[in-house]
Amino acid sequence: MPESANRSRFRDLDFGLIGFYLVCAAVLTFIMLPVFVVFFYSFFGSAVGGLGSPTLEFYEGAISNNLDAIILSIQIAVITVIVDIIIGVPAAYTLVRYDFPFKRLAMELTILPMAIPGIVIGVAIVRSWGAPRFGIDIGGTVEIIIIGHILFTIPFVIQVTMATLESVNYRRLEESARSLGAGWLRTFLYVIVPNIYNGIIAGAIMAFALSLGEFNISFFVYTPQNTTLPIALFGGFRTATVGEASALASIFILLIVGLLLIVQLISDEGVKLGGNV
């Protein structure tokens, strides 16, 4: 009697485990299958009407038709990341290091661009800055796209920098440097920054990846002369052949995956969860 009870319990447990693994396998399939199919279609074209032999012609077409967009997107991402670091890291440091009125509020405001839908930021920026204002005329330029991308990505750099700062004992480092006579700038550049370097780089690569993929803001501020890669993807998905659109998507996926692998290699911070889609 106890034996049979044991056995039935054992069996229940097994079914539970099998169910658990089935769900996990289904989730991984759900995530992986579309990526595999995109890669597959990028070599074979659509599967409708039988398969041909694999070809690189879709990649040739995708690259030759969208080379400008690919290059522009990389340029925008590089500039975005540089500006992110130059204005984000000192701001993060000041927010963590000093006490001032409304410090908590200021810290909370830094994630605002993550909380506000990208489409709202896009509409707001194009409405305010689409026409000249304060003598600044950036409507329809690459600069307005870059500004949108900086707004969208700088919270990540600031969050990572603040987290890294809090994880190192920056006050002690700073005090010893300053007691040896180093001024603020020297202390910051030669003592603080080297200690939070990994965090900054991880945040920067994340920002780079997000800038490459930014669609919602760019969609409202771009002009046909300044088409970024995600906008070209959007156009390609609607007009190009299945093979060519898949090839462009594959190029994009490979770029992103490569960047995120670097993030995982150099930092424990991992991939941040934000970013509007």
Next chain:
Amino acid sequence: MIERVISIPERVTVRGKRVDDLLPWLLSLPFALLFLLFLGLPLYRLFELSFQSETFLGHYVNIFAVGRYRNALFMSFAISILVTGVSIVLGLFMAYFIARREFVGKRLVVAIISFPISFPGVLVAWAMIVVLGRTGVLPQFLAFLSGESASTFAIVFSFWGLVAGYTYFTLPRVTMSMVSSIEKVDQSVEEAARSLGATRLQTFRYVTLPVIAPAIASAVTLAFSVCMAAFGTALLIASGVVDILPLMIFNVIMGQQDYAAGAAMAVVLTIITVSVIYGYRRKFGGSVYA
């Protein structure tokens, strides 16, 4: 005596120190300007614009009075809630798997589950089209099995296609946000509950769940706000098929050129996502994006 010796160099550098102390603030100024000029000002003007109507709060009233607008708002809520629910349940399984099982290639599984987080919405839409669209693998496969036309099985340009796409970008976020919390659960307490005769479900409900509840709240907040705000996926999959609030904003502004009405909808959408995220911060502390 000693104090005086030390205080002399301090006094000498007073002027130099002043500039030095100001430097961090000066270097933070560009950041403040960026937010003021390109976030604060545009949002303020959008807010202002949303009140420019013939009747008081006319555009806001219309969101609830005009059937199309109201339906778009409700549809946004419906999809966000449905996708959040599905993603939390599936994400819990996946997060358990990652947190509890040690196996070869675990890093690979983590990488696979986390890289779609950086996909733009339009790419997610394409990923759904190649799987669930008319030329997609699943309808083609089902058509091959049943002999019917693939179009019968192509569900991508519909409510369910939208749900699939939204789940695709929500599930990885939700999973990764719950993993570390499950890793922290004391497994010996779970084992004790099991050995005292609790079923798997009871152990989860009364032992594990209370510990990971804050993480689940964080995941719910993240999932819901991301779904409410999402635009790219819907633009490709649901334009003209399913009305959701971000698509409605796009149509009203770009199609009808009615900036004021679109601004009111944008303000409503912003209030929803911002209050959800900052509400979580107030109640639980910490960031849902960490």
